[in-house]
Amino acid sequence: MQPEVVVETRNLTKDYRDFWGRRKVRALKALDLEIRRGEIFGLLGPNGSGKTTTIKLLLGLLFPTAGRALVFGRDATEVTKNERIGYLPEESYLYRFLNAEETLDFYGRLFNMPRPVRRQRVADLIEMVGLDWAKRRQLKEYSKGMTRRIGLAQALINDPELIVLDEPTTGLDPIGTREMKDLIIKLREEGKTVLLCSHLLADVQDVCDRIAILYQGELKEMGRVDRLLKVQDITEFRAAGLNAIGQEEVKRAIEQNNGHLVSFGNPTTTLEDLFLKIIRESEEHPGRRIRGVAEKK
Amino acid sequence: MVIDITDVMPLFTWLLGPGWTEGLLFQPLVLAIVILLICGGLFWACRRMRKGDGSTSPGTGLALSIASLALILLILIGTAVLKSAPGKDAAAPFAGLAWLQGLLGAEWHQGALYHWLAAVVCGAAAVYGIAWIFTAIRRGPKLALETTGQAIGDCLLDVARLSPRRVAALAWLAVKESIRRRVVVVFAVFVLLLLFAGWFLDPGSPDPARLYLDFVLTWPSFLLILLVLFLSSMSLPVDIKSRTLHTIVTKPVRASEIVLGRIAGFTAVATFLLLVMALISYVFVARGLDHTHAISAGDLKPLDAAADVPTGFQGRTSEEFKHRHNVIVGQDGSGRVNIEKGHYHELQGDWKELLAKESGGKQFQLGPPRGQLMARVPVYGKIAFRDPLGEPTDKGINVGDEWTYRSYIQGGSLASAIWTFQGVTKERFPNGLPVELMLGVFRTHKGDMAKGVPGSLLVRNPGAPEDVKPVEVRIFESKEFQIDTQTIPLEFQTPEGKKDLFKDFVSDGKIEIWLRCAAPGQYFGVAQADMYLRARNASFAWNFAQGYIGIWLLTLVVISFGVLFSTFLSAPVALLATAGAMFGGLFHDFMYRLAMHQTYGGGPFESFLRILTQDNVTSELQPGLRATVVQTLDQPAELGLWLIASVLPDLSRYQVFANCVASGFHIPGDTILAYACRTFAFVLPLFVAAYLCMKNREVAQQ
Numbered sequence: 001m002q003p004e005v006v007v008e009t010r011n012l013t014k015d016y017r018d019f020w021g022r023r024k025v026r027a028l029k030a031l032d033l034e035i036r037r038g039e040i041f042g043l044l045g046p047n048g049s050g051k052t053t054t055i056k057l058l059l060g061l062l063f064p065t066a067g068r069a070l071v072f073g074r075d076a077t078e079v080t081k082n083e084r085i086g087y088l089p090e091e092s093y094l095y096r097f098l099n100a101e102e103t104l105d106f107y108g109r110l111f112n113m114p115r116p117v118r119r120q121r122v123a124d125l126i127e128m129v130g131l132d133w134a135k136r137r138q139l140k141e142y143s144k145g146m147t148r149r150i151g152l153a154q155a156l157i158n159d160p161e162l163i164v165l166d167e168p169t170t171g172l173d174p175i176g177t178r179e180m181k182d183l184i185i186k187l188r189e190e191g192k193t194v195l196l197c198s199h200l201l202a203d204v205q206d207v208c209d210r211i212a213i214l215y216q217g218e219l220k221e222m223g224r225v226d227r228l229l230k231v232q233d234i235t236e237f238r239a240a241g242l243n244a245i246g247q248e249e250v251k252r253a254i255e256q257n258n259g260h261l262v263s264f265g266n267p268t269t270t271l272e273d274l275f276l277k278i279i280r281e282s283e284e285h286p287g288r289r290i291r292g293v294a295e296k297k
Numbered sequence: 298m299v300i301d302i303t304d305v306m307p308l309f310t311w312l313l314g315p316g317w318t319e320g321l322l323f324q325p326l327v328l329a330i331v332i333l334l335i336c337g338g339l340f341w342a343c344r345r346m347r348k349g350d351g352s353t354s355p356g357t358g359l360a361l362s363i364a365s366l367a368l369i370l371l372i373l374i375g376t377a378v379l380k381s382a383p384g385k386d387a388a389a390p391f392a393g394l395a396w397l398q399g400l401l402g403a404e405w406h407q408g409a410l411y412h413w414l415a416a417v418v419c420g421a422a423a424v425y426g427i428a429w430i431f432t433a434i435r436r437g438p439k440l441a442l443e444t445t446g447q448a449i450g451d452c453l454l455d456v457a458r459l460s461p462r463r464v465a466a467l468a469w470l471a472v473k474e475s476i477r478r479r480v481v482v483v484f485a486v487f488v489l490l491l492l493f494a495g496w497f498l499d500p501g502s503p504d505p506a507r508l509y510l511d512f513v514l515t516w517p518s519f520l521l522i523l524l525v526l527f528l529s530s531m532s533l534p535v536d537i538k539s540r541t542l543h544t545i546v547t548k549p550v551r552a553s554e555i556v557l558g559r560i561a562g563f564t565a566v567a568t569f570l571l572l573v574m575a576l577i578s579y580v581f582v583a584r585g586l587d588h589t590h591a592i593s594a595g596d597l598k599p600l601d602a603a604a605d606v607p608t609g610f611q612g613r614t615s616e617e618f619k620h621r622h623n624v625i626v627g628q629d630g631s632g633r634v635n636i637e638k639g640h641y642h643e644l645q646g647d648w649k650e651l652l653a654k655e656s657g658g659k660q661f662q663l664g665p666p667r668g669q670l671m672a673r674v675p676v677y678g679k680i681a682f683r684d685p686l687g688e689p690t691d692k693g694i695n696v697g698d699e700w701t702y703r704s705y706i707q708g709g710s711l712a713s714a715i716w717t718f719q720g721v722t723k724e725r726f727p728n729g730l731p732v733e734l735m736l737g738v739f740r741t742h743k744g745d746m747a748k749g750v751p752g753s754l755l756v757r758n759p760g761a762p763e764d765v766k767p768v769e770v771r772i773f774e775s776k777e778f779q780i781d782t783q784t785i786p787l788e789f790q791t792p793e794g795k796k797d798l799f800k801d802f803v804s805d806g807k808i809e810i811w812l813r814c815a816a817p818g819q820y821f822g823v824a825q826a827d828m829y830l831r832a833r834n835a836s837f838a839w840n841f842a843q844g845y846i847g848i849w850l851l852t853l854v855v856i857s858f859g860v861l862f863s864t865f866l867s868a869p870v871a872l873l874a875t876a877g878a879m880f881g882g883l884f885h886d887f888m889y890r891l892a893m894h895q896t897y898g899g900g901p902f903e904s905f906l907r908i909l910t911q912d913n914v915t916s917e918l919q920p921g922l923r924a925t926v927v928q929t930l931d932q933p934a935e936l937g938l939w940l941i942a943s944v945l946p947d948l949s950r951y952q953v954f955a956n957c958v959a960s961g962f963h964i965p966g967d968t969i970l971a972y973a974c975r976t977f978a979f980v981l982p983l984f985v986a987a988y989l990c991m992k993n994r995e996v997a998q999q
Contacts, residue, residue, distance in 0.1 A: 016998070059547045061997035078352055082549040093540040095470070097477040109466035110548040154544065 316403030353450025471562020501619025529859025709817030737822025847954025900931030
């Protein structure tokens with residue numbers, strides 16, 4: 001059975017016009033895409049490709065010039081669909097004269113949450129994002145990372161089924177980025193659907209199930225990440241503890257089977273993994289410089 | 298002084314027309330059943346709509362559209378039929394619907410409610426028609442019917458699904474935002490003004506109560522309106538620009554809730570500030586006017602110096618606030634302090650003690666001022682005139698005054714101003730008729746400038762035959778620029794013998810009081826509000842509060858305009874537009890007269906030409922190309938002015954509250970309620986317009 005379609009766009013087009021109604025730019029051209037329940041969907045593209053426009057159309061912040069956008073089977077301009085959506089904008093556009101508790105309480109009231117439920121939810125979310133120590137401070141005193149975390153908390157205030165994240169890792173340090181990615185995966189495991197919009201490809205690659213790539217308002221590619229990234233005509237083996245004789249035998253086997261050795265050598269870890277490892281070990285052994293892994297070996 | 302509440306109609310008569318009590322719809326049982334049915338139906342519909350999800354289906358949209366188009370056609374055809382029918386008054390479009398009299402009562406079409414409903418329906422029909430035309434051009438007529446009908450249905454659903462909790466949350470946000478924007482500065486400015494008010498408010502002025510009350514009613518109004526002008530017009534555009542509104546719009550918040558939340562929030566801020574200002578103002582006025590005088594036995598002299606035993610004593614009190622009071626004390630120990638600057642005092646103690654030889658130079662204090670802060674309950678009558686020959690005439694003489702509020706009656710002749718009062722009963726006026734006059738005087742020669750112009754009051758029974766003449770009861774000297782009180786006693790002597798006021802001159806609760814000027818060559822200027830019977834005094838404190846309620850109603854209108862303009866204009870433009878609407882409302886009467894050619898000098902282009910050519914405003918323009926061009930250009934300008942004047946509320950009328958309180962007149966409850974109805978009659982369409990603008994606005998497009 002095909003999983004339920006949470007977001008669907010049909011021939012979705014958006015033109016930005018000037019004051020006189022003349023078309024200035026066609027931001028989105030006949031976009032057709034589907035996002036299914038329980039997946040993490042990445043919307044990729046360079047700056048100006050139409051990613052944010054797509055998200056704004058889905059959220060009802062903009063109206064389509066042509067085509068339709070449906071969320072939970074309803075038109076994107078319908079307000080009732082927002083009951084099941086959480087949105088983290090690119091910048092956290094929050095009221096800076098409110099403190100964290102007031103901010104989350106305010107947004108909770110917009111969902112008609114009863115006071116006791118709201119209070120508990122606010123407390124849980126503040127704890128989840130690790131801002132219990134600063135909950136009474138006004139947001140204007142927060143750092144960018146702290147504001148981002150409160151932005152995430154307000155996106156989750158209603159325990160939404162669909163979470164829309166616009167450039168969620170922008171401006172975060174590697175630890176924050178990792179925590180964000182872990183949270184995104186956790187949300188999927190809870191059965192939620194995540195629509196993620198980013199131009200940081202590495203972050204998208206780590207978490208997304210399916211992606212769509214936009215360029216100049218057009219959909220260029222869409223599909224599962226693993227399938228799209230698979231290089232069909234290259235076979236990769238990974239072996240541990242192979243001596244030099246064994247390495248030669250593998251090379252000969254490749255040549256004998258009409259293969260062409262592309263490269264061999266020791267694989268590299270990612271800079272993110274290295275960074276996180278060093279930070280973790282520093283926390284375990286404070287005050288001591290941790291030697292590099294390569295040096296240790 | 299102009300009092301604009303001489304014709305106070307009971308609220309329901311104003312709202313529903315004079316004969317509403319006879320209408321079938323307003324009989325108690327029928328009304329109760331209709332209200333129950335309507336409330337029940339609305340409740341059921343709201344519950345159904347709240348439970349459902351989604352928007353209006355195309356089918357329902359089509360049905361709503363057809364119903365709307367039918368209503369528009371009905372109005373258009375009905376108007377055309379009424380206009381074309383012979384003998385019908387084109388200015389009374391309701392005349393053709395006389396069959397509704399049985400249901401709504403006689404002259405129902407004079408009711409304010411029906412006029413408002415007609416205006417709203419016509420306006421809504423016009424908006425719908427324009428929307429349908431534009432949609433039909435782009436999508437074809439059938440799809441246009443569905444789309445516009447769906448829009449109507451979605452609007453109704455939005456109303457039914459309005460969440461008070463969300464509105465309260467958004468209102469709270471507006472309050473917090475206002476505090477962040479330092480609304481307390483307004484309060485601080487007001488307190489500063491009060492602190493320094495003593496430098497320029499002179500309690501020794503001729504009417505200090507009016508001066509103080511004018512001050513405390515004008516400045517809070519000015520400050521508060523300035524505050525809400527900025528708050529209401531800049532709040533939404535700033536949120537849209539900073540994108541904080543994005544985070545709200547992506548929640549299940551309706552456009553109606555956003556608009557209503559802003560209006561409610563700013564109204565709450567204004568209400569709180571007004572409340573505090575009112576309390577402080579009341580204390581300021583009461584304390585500012587509070588004073589006392591002293592008097593001792595040495596200040597008193599016998600009334601009749603030659604008499605062996607004085608019949609009484611007279612004297613003057615000490616000077617306070619640039620005035621003294623004259624005191625008369627009878628030998629029996631009864632004392633009276635005269636009225637100066639609109640007030641008098643009572644002695645704190647016994648007058649006999651003052652007169653006693655032992656008192657010597659001991660200073661006796663008079664009590665606090667009385668009669669200064671009051672709320673007179675006037676009973677106004679209908680005015681009529683007689684010319685110098687005693688013949689009825691429409692109005693008095695114009696003595697050349699540009700301001701034609703008053704017309705004049707000639708002295709030394711039979712020229713009279715006649716007021717007919719109703720509701721005059723012995724129970725209401727057990728001590729005679731207290732008549733208060735505020736006359737204007739026009740002198741053709743100086744005469745005795747130290748004295749007022751003599752006049753007389755006469756009474757006549759309106760039920761008596763036409764040839765029965767009025768009877769003179771009082772002769773007085775006019776007092777300009779102040780209220781003069783004359784009392785017509787219950788019994789008085791006439792050439793025909795002793796007469797009883799109520800038995801001989803009142804019939805069916807009506808009496809005629811005639812005013813004549815006795816001095817040849819002098820004139821009394823009168824208007825309807827210049828004479829009234831003073832029934833009683835109402836509570837000044839409550840009247841003062843009503844004055845502030847009037848300010849609150851005005852503030853509500855400004856807030857509604859500000860929020861409306863802020864839904865589709867940028868902050869500075871919205872501010873200008875709101876300020877423009879406000880000034881347009883304040884000069885509503887002038888704009889209307891300009892549009893209807895009731896002012897001198899023509900329209901804007903003609904006036905500009907007259908400035909350049911230095912032409913007199915009262916003379917006709919020289920015929921020619923110039924005159925033709927400017928008069929042609931004036932036509933669309935005057936049409937535009939007429940449209941604006943028709944749409945904008947007449948905000949200058951709200952000054953009646955401050956005028957009444959400052960002048961010491963009670964504001965009738967029905968007047969307050971009528972103004973409240975007028976206010977909501979504007980606020981409701983403004984809210985609907987703001988909601989439609991917000992709903993159709995792309996929040997993310999800047």
